[in-house]
Amino acid sequence: MDSTTIAYIAGFLDGDGSIFFQIVPRKDYKQKFQIRSSIAFYQKSEFDNILEWLKSIFGVGYIRRRKTGMSDYTIVESKEVYKILTLLQPYVKLKKKQVELGLNILNKLENKKSDKDFLEICNLVDNFKELNYSKKRTITSEVVSKSLPL
Amino acid sequence: MDSTTIAYIAGFLDGDGSIFFQIVPRKDYKQKFQIRSSIAFYQKSEFDNILEWLKSIFGVGYIRRRKTGMSDYTIVESKEVYKILTLLQPYVKLKKKQVELGLNILNKLENKKSDKDFLEICNLVDNFKELNYSKKRTITSEVVSKSLPL
Numbered sequence: 499m500d501s502t503t504i505a506y507i508a509g510f511l512d513g514d515g516s517i518f519f520q521i522v523p524r525k526d527y528k529q530k531f532q533i534r535s536s537i538a539f540y541q542k543s544e545f546d547n548i549l550e551w552l553k554s555i556f557g558v559g560y561i562r563r564r565k566t567g568m569s570d571y572t573i574v575e576s577k578e579v580y581k582i583l584t585l586l587q588p589y590v591k592l593k594k595k596q597v598e599l600g601l602n603i604l605n606k607l608e609n610k611k612s613d614k615d616f617l618e619i620c621n622l623v624d625n626f627k628e629l630n631y632s633k634k635r636t637i638t639s640e641v642v643s644k645s646l647p648l
Numbered sequence: 649m650d651s652t653t654i655a656y657i658a659g660f661l662d663g664d665g666s667i668f669f670q671i672v673p674r675k676d677y678k679q680k681f682q683i684r685s686s687i688a689f690y691q692k693s694e695f696d697n698i699l700e701w702l703k704s705i706f707g708v709g710y711i712r713r714r715k716t717g718m719s720d721y722t723i724v725e726s727k728e729v730y731k732i733l734t735l736l737q738p739y740v741k742l743k744k745k746q747v748e749l750g751l752n753i754l755n756k757l758e759n760k761k762s763d764k765d766f767l768e769i770c771n772l773v774d775n776f777k778e779l780n781y782s783k784k785r786t787i788t789s790e791v792v793s794k795s796l797p798l
Contacts, residue, residue, distance in 0.1 A: 505652035506659035513663020548742050589656055592698050
């Protein structure tokens with residue numbers, strides 16, 4: 499992929515995109531929770547061929563057309579999120595900290611061995627939310643820690 | 649300037665920036681109106697060092713910190729807007745039509761010889777507003793035409 503294409507996407511992500519992590523309940527998971535990573539790009543549905551273009555570049559993820567007239571293109575698969583963050587890292591400016599911490603979280607997830615490791619990653623997800631100034635009520639590491647036999 | 653820097657800025661402009669033209673009343677102007685071109689970038693004031701960075705790149709324009717918690721970096725000088733649009737043109741995607749028409753307007757402004765020429769440019773400004781889906785009440789070419797002795 500051409501470096502100016504990657505730089506363009508980094509600028510577009512900084513301008514109107516989002517990187518976020520969520521702790522999601524999963525009854526069938528060993529730690530009862532999953533960490534979900536997401537990269538999302540937004541655009542008014544009437545101009546969302548830019549999202550189709552992005553999807554054709556990355557070859558993964560899905561586009562949703564909301565009833566609000568907005569569309570979003572979201573990639574959630576951890577390995578793909580890791581690849582894309584690595585690609586964009588040299589060019590991203592506003593979201594530099596998010597990319598760095600995001601890669602750190604995904605690396606640790608790949609190598610986690612214990613409940614303790616998992617809880618440490620949940621802590622990093624809490625930190626990530628602070629970077630995004632997220633005020634949504636979501637599952638924090640505290641919730642996870644109460645459900646783990648530590 | 650590095651091509652990836654230009655591509656990044658094109659992506660940032662596509663994501664969260666704006667190009668617009670306004671017809672502004674000017675008593676002391678021959679045609680009683682001026683055509684003002686603007687490129688604007690927006691960001692929450694707490695993260696507006698990205699706007700400082702952009703200003704350091706272009707070396708022109710000004711940053712305003714609004715009471716709303718938002719900042720904007722705006723370039724209005726026609727020659728500078730022309731230079732920046734020319735620079736970004738190869739990389740912009742969403743605002744491709746705006747950049748093309750904007751350069752066309754600025755070219756015609758530079759070469760205008762008559763009131764008729766000026767009115768033709770005002771028509772192009774009307775077209776530009778349609779590209780931006782601007783619904784603001786602003787001065788149209790019709791207003792200008794009523795004030796010119798054509």
